[in-house]
Amino acid sequence: MKSGVAILTIVAFASVPLWLRDPYLMNALITTGIFIIGAMSLNLLLGFTGQLSLGHIAFFGIGAYVSALTSLGFDVGLPFGFRIVHHPWPPIAGFVLAIVAAGLCGYLVGLLSFRVRGAYFVIVTISFAEVVRLVALNWVELTQGPLALTNIPSITVGLPGLGDLTLRTKLQNYYLVLVVAVVTYVLISRLVHSHFGRAMRGLMENETLAVSVGIDVTKTLTLAAVISAGIAGAAGSLYAHYIRIIDPEVFAFINTVTMVIMVITGGKGSLAGPVVGGMIFGLLPVFLRPIMAPEAQWIAYGGVLIVILFVLPRGIVLSLAQRFAKRRKGIETLAPVAFSERDAKEHA
């Protein structure tokens, strides 16, 4: 039944361009989709390992910059008279490199920052994102600084028998984002239900106990961080090649907060949570725009985050699933992964 719901959802999303012609709404859907991919990757860390990474946008931004620079080419001077000259590569290579580079950064950040937990982990991740933002702002020779990287080429995919297809239109980009989102969803779903996924959740629920049964904490958390960062990098690459202009503001803390709000509202630790939360918060601005000033909208988002945490601390999906499961007790639970309070280790 569950896979039936999933297939219906995919079909519904795939049919959207057939009846939706409004370019503004299509644009909102594409950027929402990209942010949902980012939110899914954040959920892998926040919802399944319990680590609140507030520097997640760094991986998204690194992916965006790596992908853009790969496809634009660059010529920078290094200390001691060295120069690196890179000639433009096809954007699809940028996409792959974005995942690799972001994953590598995730490995480094994970290796270093998983030495601390809780509040300190959060602060290290925020600091990392801000340092990356300042580098993007100040290394003008490479990144153009505040002038932004412009004219980023659209992604070209080689289709068998059809030759190369450059994805320029909103319709093509919509399906590209949809495909990547579905792949991400399946990947995370498989991961969470694997042996590795059980190790992650074991760590989240009781780290001491998990260690005692032989789970390698640092290895598990670092691997989760690498995968999560790689997916965020992929989302960043899609963003760069769709918007076709990026500046250091992509690293703004508010973008991480947007993803966090999506995950928390939808339900952390639920596979569908980021999708539901992402659709709500991605499309809300579209409907609020005529009636509310942007500042007023952000006041409302802050308020919604607080209210959700007070009223539905498990998010929309898990709360609904629980209610649903209560009514049809014994048949099947929709909640893919059990939620657990992780207060056990938060005594410090």
Place this chain on the structure above:
Amino acid sequence: MSEFLQHLINMLVLGGTYALLGIGLTLIFGIMNVVNFTHGVLYTFGAYIMFIVVHQLGINFFLALPLAVVAGWLLGAAIELTLLRPLRGSDIDTTMLVMIGAWIAMQSGALWIWGGVAKSVTTPFPEAPLVLGPVSVSWLRLFVLAAAAMLIVVTYLLINKTKLGCAMRATFQDQDTASLMGVNVDLIYTSTFAIGSSLAAAAGALLGPVYVIFPQMGDLAAVKAFAIVILGGLGNITGAVIGGFILALAEELGAGYVSSGYRDAMGFLIIIAVLIFKPTGLFARSERVG
């Protein structure tokens, strides 16, 4: 050499206000175990109180500082009572996320009310700086240093010499035991958050006139406060003062000798370096690790 002396003077002025920010956050973080994302908003709030009092109400510049302290105290108490008290006992991530929500809502509120255009405050001090041999320092900055030093001393006395301060220290050491000894922990929490918030507002009111005032000014201030707390140790007031001056020195030297673009990166680099190379902190406490 004179350039270095000038950096040292600037460090003293900047360090004083950073210490205020750090003391406020270290009290809240240390006693309540709350990662206070609204600390920067309180800093912004203090700066705008300064602007409103001086320019819209036309009241004296020197009166604006105590008014900012009082306003910060009230706003801090309100945040604690409405958001944090109902969440007592929930895990640190939940309170952190609630504070992020409050931070967004309040910062956007500031942007809505006061607009995004930076404002500056005119001060009663003479334009010509005080010249001391090879270095010069403006009268405004001297006042900022003096006021910050005074507030630091007042806070130190409050924590170490009064009954309230004694109860706060007791709550920091062991909340349950303090409660058994008759300490009203609820009251201590509200007081702690209010005092910390008023110090942040004071720092904003002092630094606002030195630079310019805009709604996002508190974001960097908040991260700097976290850097200071991590440097100085949790709940450690002396540590926060030292941490404030270390951060100010790092920023001054970084801006002077590396690149002014990376001035604000110093705080982040300090956080990362301390937590990576000495995760227990400069003043060893074990709770940071696993």
